[in-house]
Amino acid sequence: MTSPETPPLWDLPVPSRARTKPVDKAKAAKAAAAERRGQLKPAPENPVARIVVDIPLTHLDRTFDYHVPEKFHETAVVGCRVRVRFAGQLVDGYIAERAETTSHEKKLAFIERVTSSEPVLTPALYALTRSVADRYGGTLVDVLRLALPPRHGKVESEPPGEPAPVPPAPDVSAWSRYQRGPAFLEALAESKPANAVWQALPGEDWPARLAEAAAVAAAAGKGAVLVVPDHRDLKRVHEACVGLLGDESVAALIAGLGPAARYRRWLSVLRGQVKVVVGTRAAMFAPVADPGLFVVWDDGDDIHSEPHAPYPHVRDVLMDRAHTAKASLLVAGFARTAEAQFLVESGWAQAVVADRPGLRAAAPRVTPVGEDFDVARDEAAKAARLPSVAFEAARQSLAAGAPVLVQVPRRGYVPGLACGQCRTPAHCRRCAGPLSLPGGSEGGMPKPPACRWCGVPETGFRCPACGSARLRAVVVGSKRTAEELGRAFPGVPVRTSGAQEVLESVPGKPALVVCTPGAEPVAEGGYGAALLLDAWALLGRQDLRAGEETLRRWMTAASMVRPASAGGRVIVGAEAGLAVVQALVRWDPAWHAGLELAERRELGFPPAMRMASIEGTPDAVAAVLDDLALPESGEILGPVPLGEIDEEGRSDRERALVRVARVHGKALAASIHAASARRDARKEPEPIRIQLDPLALI
Template sequence: MSSSPEPTPLWDLPEPKAEPARKAKPSRAKTASRRGAQNPAPENPVARIVVDIPLTHLDRTFDYRIPEKLHETAVPGCRVRVRFAGQLVDGYLVERADTTEFTGKLAYIDRVTSSEPVLPPALLTLCRSVADRYGGTLSDVLRLAIPSRHAKAEGEPPAEPAPTPEPPETTAWEKYQSGPAFLEAVAERRPANAVWQALPGEDWPRRLAEAAAVAASAGRGVVMVVPDHRDLTRLHDACVSLLGADSVVALIAGLGPAERYRRWLAVLRGAVRVVVGTRAAMFAPVADPGLFVVWDDGDDVHLDQHAPYPHVRDVLMDRAHAAKGSMLVAGFARTAEAQFLVESGWAQPLVAARPELRAAAPRVTPVGEDFDVARDEAAKAARLPSVAFEAARQSLAGGFPVLVQVPRRGYVPGLACGNCRTSAHCRRCAGPLSLPGGLIDGAPRPPACRWCGVPETNFHCAACGSVRLRAVVVGSKRTAEELGRAFSGFPVRTSGATEVLASVPGKPALVVCTPGAEPVAEGGYGAALLLDGWALLGRQDLRAGEETLRRWMAAAALVRPGTEGGRVFVGAEAGLSVVQALVRWDPGWHASLELAERRELGFPPAMRMASIEGTPDAVAGLLDDLALPESGEVLGPVPLGEVDEDGNAERERALVRVARPDGKALAAAVHAAAARRDARKASEPIRIQLDPLELI
């Protein structure tokens, strides 16, 4: 029987082996540093980056180092991602260099988003010029000029460049004095600038397509910008019929991100020479541009509502000057800005001789209506005098449509006291009252507030106590209803707001529209009735007269010539300069009067002006920090909107104006003041706009 071994005494046990000392783990920061160790690019390892940060005091380039792995893809003009203030932000690589003035350690570019050079040197120079002109930042302008990236469209192979077209037939331009000379300069690649006043009834899309074909046949690019998609469709169709679909591309925001980026890349890569589009097309990067065109430059949609608020006309002028190309400001009417270009000698007027004008223009008859009678709903006959009523009936009997322009849309947009004409307001929220239209149990609906929607069944004027109401301006729908009863048997169509018609057939019908929504009629309208002219002329706006004439002429240009029975009736006093300009069809004369008044009042374009809007403290702070040139003058600030009992308002606006030669100094001063404000991290928002359209 075996016995268990005796236990070994503790003092006889071998000593435990000492464990080797563990090495301390490196910190996460050091590990990440070793993992991210990079070598700089072998050539020009310094990248100058424009970061996409809308802060004025950061409006410059920043130097970064290019890693060796991105040496081939980091090309000038490409999109990159960099770390800025601890965050990854987008940017554009504008230049590669061998050295830097930065004395610290440069950070590396995180990655190249796309190696497509979407910011070529010419576009970069243009964007910098626009930013300097309007006192804005380069990143804001780049956001307007370069569309968002779409990877699939970018990966598609580039299209073959369109062939050079043959010179077109341009005999129709011979009707305009200096017209052939302008096209000759374009064909010979000589810079020429002109302001074209198109004849009424002119096929202006065809004329502009001919000018574009002249430039394209000389091997140069073309950029043409129009106000809306209806004009764009007409112009694009005219260019395609003359140049072919492969030579023309249309750029418009409604295309969607993929298609828009695809077309923009086709322009960038030189596949097409002619670009037509709406406002965003003013930055289209065409190769070797030789002709820039803006149609109807007085339309307010040509002013971008994003900072720094550039205008199409001014941007295209800068491009024409930089590219030594030609500029054409075109339209039926003429703005004070276009007249300034003519009087300064920068541009030549392209106008037709008086015999050509008399043969093309409709017969214009002013039917001056009294201000009070025109607003009286009980005197409906005054809105359509007997002479205009008879002309409309003759046009319908002759087989032609009749255009009726009404300044407002809707049923009855505004109501006033029937006794003292004080505006009618809601007793609950002080909002404006209007008639919604329609019936309730066979009776007309009562007035209702346009703000809160509560009906007002027991109206009493706050000023005189009267219970009577009258229409301030009868809208397009109410006018269509009245005309439908007056011209029974003929269809009535409306165009405006979300129901804009592009064209109507050349058949007897009444077409009621708001200004700017006039559809084109096949063969032209037999007559046009421009109602409630006082509503357009009475607006509190410095450009009220200019804008009214532009809208009237756009409608009257769609009417058949007076030699063929075309008639235009305008509801305004014959003695007004705006009415006389329409009767004589002489917008240049009216533009010269407008420009003379602007010079006397000290408003653009005779002077450069900046509008500063914000809270009272923000406006006051910026004005105190603004270093103006000697010609600088501050107007205001004045309150915007309603004020309290102490006369204080939540927002104010100040106007700063300088002599035109000091325009660059004003832009630089505004930029510097905004930069210091951003550097102080001011929290109150403020809006700065140079040469605003609305001053009053």
């Protein structure tokens, strides 16, 4: 019902849609923002903020000046996160500096919003990231994305904890086994800069030694950053540090943490609550307050090389930090890289090594055997592809109640196949990918060979070179090796470690532990023997660092074996005359690193020279080389094709190497940065990858 005063609903006038103008919300928002900006007043002190804008374009790799509104005067502190308008869009940024004046002639825009007043980009971290970007010819924004974790607002609002107490000085008597070891720790205790390359003894409890060094620095009121390759090493070092310093004094930083936990720990370091940081690669930028010690363990591991632009290496970043902060650097490991040897020979670092009597007392007995070993005396040894001396060493270790470590260069069953008659590598008929034997069975029959690229089985193989239908193994993987050893040693447990099933530790009981390099589990009481199989698969790689990397993997495995006085044996399947084998037999990685460095000086490779790798399409590589202003010592090698080559001798991708003398390294980085900036300014469509001092050169 309707009242007499109110007309019925159907009698109400209907508004004309033709006369209604649509509201442009975006334009209205811009107009409102412009009106607000017109009413804003600059801050009374230091009204200009120099801001790093989060835009990964090389020609914009600098700070931009903005006005700080009066309302943000207290919250817009140096190092905080802000939002600014850049080229008409709202983007993130960091305040690098507050100043009174600007050199910008036009009217400055105002900061739109202070995202967080937490000063995450400290002056020290800003200087470090800028230095790293300049060294590698990259942009500051790319380095900041590696150095700063994503923000978590709830964690920032949590009240800060109390700073950890200064711990007492630890017992460092174990370092007396090493020449210059006590002197290095004495320098740490006195907060004097000292750089060292430590070669750990086989069987050394290296996490405990690193924890002791960190505790010495912490007892002197200094911070420490310890970087290790993977989470297994991190767990061991973290436990050792907690045992000396307490849980509240140590922060473990690893990429696998959740956003909240990672940011919480990172903030505890930034705010000075924690003085000792242990972590993987990303921890090289940990903002520890008043640092006194930086440590990198096993610097030859390629995990220490960042896979994202500008591809910094942990060792080089920590060197920069130690030099800038007048702190100490410790490059540690069982083996020694050519880069670490370069630091020793240049006098920048001192070698911390044990004397020969101490080394002989700790090292296992190493026996090299050639590839063409005699297995006719033992049918079980023949079935397991082991030389008789290796089979006997394994048998003795098992009889003594100790596990045996078997290192195989490849995972899988039979990851590489070739023609059984002419040895031509076997490829898939569909995509030309390599064939492999996956292992296992289907319907009671062994699985046929399959392509490692497309996965299609190959049931009717015929060699295109000779027509043979027979296949042979090029290299045998860890799973096939475990199967063979199980038949050769009936009743003995066989465990595998590698890929997705990496073991952290194994009990000190009789067992065969088959693993790939880098996945060796720690054995309680040490292994009785280590068998290093298929050495040619490591030494035969087309890589400048093949020998160095092989020795590093061998020494990592051999260091887990008991001393020779306790029956420890290491059997390596390689010729005794090879330099890398001699270095293992004598346990002298410094000698081998010296040979490697001398060869690289003669050939003009890093670390004797600075080198840049430029990869991309042929046209893109040629354009960069033409635009590159090289210093006087500059030399271009290539370009050479990468991947498949067509009938005209061209490839879809090419690579060129540019090398200069070390004194011109900064000039090379600056030249690459300038060339990249011009490419970005021209908006070149073809992507290109430029990397300074790459690990892989061949």
